[in-house]
Structure formats: structure tokens, C-alpha cells
Amino acid sequence: MRKVVVCTNLSLDGVMQSPGRPDEDTRNGFQHGGWAAPYAAMTHVGHVFASTDALLLGRRTYEDFYNVWPKRPESPFTPWLNGVQKYVVSRTLKGPLPWVNSSLLKGDPAADIRALKKQSGQNILVMGSGELVRSLMDTQVIDEFVLLIHPIVLGAGTRLFADAGPLVKLALVSSTTTPTAVVATTYRPETAH
Numbered sequence: 001m002r003k004v005v006v007c008t009n010l011s012l013d014g015v016m017q018s019p020g021r022p023d024e025d026t027r028n029g030f031q032h033g034g035w036a037a038p039y040a041a042m043t044h045v046g047h048v049f050a051s052t053d054a055l056l057l058g059r060r061t062y063e064d065f066y067n068v069w070p071k072r073p074e075s076p077f078t079p080w081l082n083g084v085q086k087y088v089v090s091r092t093l094k095g096p097l098p099w100v101n102s103s104l105l106k107g108d109p110a111a112d113i114r115a116l117k118k119q120s121g122q123n124i125l126v127m128g129s130g131e132l133v134r135s136l137m138d139t140q141v142i143d144e145f146v147l148l149i150h151p152i153v154l155g156a157g158t159r160l161f162a163d164a165g166p167l168v169k170l171a172l173v174s175s176t177t178t179p180t181a182v183v184a185t186t187y188r189p190e191t192a193h
Helices: 046-050 059-071 077-083 109-118 130-136
Strands: 004-011 052-058 085-089 102-105 123-127 144-150 170-177 183-189
Touching (some): 046 123, 052 130, 059 077, 059 085, 085 109
Parallel strands (some): 004 123, 004 144, 052 085, 052 123
16 A cells, blocks of 8 residues: 655744745745755755655645746756656645646545545655645555754744644654764654555
């Protein structure tokens, strides 16, 4: 069975908002966009991408990725993003979606994801998509969290784990530190199958 793997950049205080660019996500007046870029931590989790053949994205992350990555043909990440199957969870988007290999999930997200997990293939990767991840926390469809914890405290911004979220116990699978002092951890929910 395929696994759903969440891979995201986090500040030490748990913020995941706008790690890549200053203009990525300025909701609620967030002014620290691009905070993760100097650490280049994603280059240290290539194994996550190598074992993935599908992306699961929320609407906001899908639209942001679509507006950025196809316009960066020089990036080695662009061909992978264009080629990988993208599943988008949204209550507001209408199909067909504009980015190649994109499909809209229209039903119950947890049920749709369970069905995707039963299909043959490699892992399903969730990048960004904080609202989607938080909505799935107590559904037991997330099998792994690859968290890139950066040595920076932002003091504000959207956090991956909400204050009012469900109790989810995690088991540490691995942990390494990058040359830029980012701690790359892999956790599995204790109830994951």
C-alpha cells in the first residue's frame, strides 16, 4: 500500500508559512517570507522525492506551485513537478485544472486519499498545504512526517500543528542534521498502517 508522506519546512516555533519566497504567503501580515531559502534544506531529503510518484496538494499550494514552477525551466525540480501526478483537494476549484497531470479530488478528502493509497505506485507526497494537513490529522491517512526544523524562531505565522488540533502520538524514525543546522526528522504516527 502506498504511503502518504508530509514533507515541510518548519521554524523552531512550528511556523510553516511562506518558507520559500517573500511574496509566497503574506496572509495576516506575515513579513518573514523566504525564511527557509538560505538553509537549502530540501536538497537533503532527496530520498523523499525519489520514492514519490504523486503529489497531494491543497488549493493554495497548488495555485502557488503552478504560478511559480512551470516558469522556472532552469530548476531541476521543475521537470519533476511537471511530470508527477498532482491530486488537488479543493472545495472551490473547478476542473479541468490547468497544470499538466493535475486531478481534482471532489469527494471526501480522507476517503479519496484512502482510495489513492490502495492504487499501485510509490508514495504520495504532501508539500506545504498546511490547512489540508491539519484537516487530515485525525483521519489516520498520513503515514509519515518529514519535518525540516530550521534554527530560526519567527514569532508569528501559520503553524503546521494547530493549538486546537487532535492528539497524535509520533514515533521518531530518523533524524539527521544538515550542514546549515536544519534538523531533518522523520516521524510516523503510532497508529499509521
